[in-house]
Amino acid sequence: SQQGEEDPQALSIQEGENATMNCSYKTSINNLQWYRQNSGRGLVHLILIRSNEREKHSGRLRVTLDTSKKSSSLLITASRAADTASYFCATDMGGGFKTIFGAGTRLFVKA
Amino acid sequence: DAGVTQSPTHLIKTRGQHVTLRCSPISGHKSVSWYQQVLGQGPQFIFQYYEKEERGRGNFPDRFSARQFPNYSSELNVNALLLGDSALYLCASSPDRGGEKLFFGSGTQLSVL
Numbered sequence: 001s002q003q004g005e006e007d008p009q010a011l012s013i014q015e016g017e018n019a020t021m022n023c024s025y026k027t028s029i030n031n032l033q034w035y036r037q038n039s040g041r042g043l044v045h046l047i048l049i050r051s052n053e054r055e056k057h058s059g060r061l062r063v064t065l066d067t068s069k070k071s072s073s074l075l076i077t078a079s080r081a082a083d084t085a086s087y088f089c090a091t092d093m094g095g096g097f098k099t100i101f102g103a104g105t106r107l108f109v110k111a
Numbered sequence: 112d113a114g115v116t117q118s119p120t121h122l123i124k125t126r127g128q129h130v131t132l133r134c135s136p137i138s139g140h141k142s143v144s145w146y147q148q149v150l151g152q153g154p155q156f157i158f159q160y161y162e163k164e165e166r167g168r169g170n171f172p173d174r175f176s177a178r179q180f181p182n183y184s185s186e187l188n189v190n191a192l193l194l195g196d197s198a199l200y201l202c203a204s205s206p207d208r209g210g211e212k213l214f215f216g217s218g219t220q221l222s223v224l
Contacts, residue, residue, distance in 0.1 A: 031210070041199075041217045042201060042215035042216055042217045042218055043213070044215070045212045045213060048212065088154070090213075095208070096207070096210030097166040097167035097209065098167035099144065099159075099209060103152055103153045104152075
C-alpha cells in the first residue's frame with residue numbers, strides 16, 4: 001500500500017522553467033520527506049518538512065505542507081536538464097519504523 | 112566515508128529458486144530498511160530492522176525474510192521465487208530509528224526467469 005500519491009505522474013518542461021509536483025497522503029504524519037531518484041537507482045533525500053511547518057526552502061527547492069488538506073508540494077525553480085529524475089514523497093507510518101513512499105512524479109527537463 | 116553498499120548489483124534467477132541480497136549500512140547507522148521497486152512504481156516497504164530486531168514489516172508474503180547482524184549489516188532472503196519478484200531491491204540505512212532521513216544504496220536488480 002502507498003500512503004502518498006504524487007501528481008502529476010509525469011511532467012515535461014523546458015530548462016529554466018519551474019516544476020511543481022504535488023503529493024497527497026491519507027493519515028496523520030510527523031513529517032513528510034521528498035526524495036529524488038535518477039535512472040532507477042538509489043534514492044537521495046532532498047528535504048524534510050515537519051507537521052508543524054508550512055513552508056521550507058533549500059536552494060532551488062521549496063516545499064509546502066498543508067496538513068488540513070493532507071497535501072504537500074515540491075517546487076523546483078529555474079530547472080536544469082540535470083533535474084531530470086523521478087521525485088517521490090514519503091511519510092513515516094510507524095514511529096520511525098515504516099517510511100512509505102508514493103508512486104512518484106517523473107520529471108523531464110528539456111535543454 | 113562509504114555510503115550504503117549492496118551486493119550483488121545484478122542477479123538472474125529462475126522460478127522456485129532462493130536468493131539472498133546483502134546490505135552494509137553507513138558506519139554508525141543502526142537501522143536498515145528494505146524496499147522493492149518495480150519499474151515505473153514507487154519503492155514498496157518490505158522490512159525495517161533496528162538494533163538487530165525487526166521493527167516494521169510491509170505487506171509481503173512469508174517467502175520474504177530478513178535479518179540484521181551484530182555489525183548492523185543485513186540480508187534479505189526470498190524463497191520460492193516468482194516472476195513477479197523481478198524488481199530493484201533497495202536497502203536504506205539511518206542513524207537511529209529512521210523516519211526522517213534514509214540513505215539509500217544503489218540497489219540489487221533481480222530478474223526472475
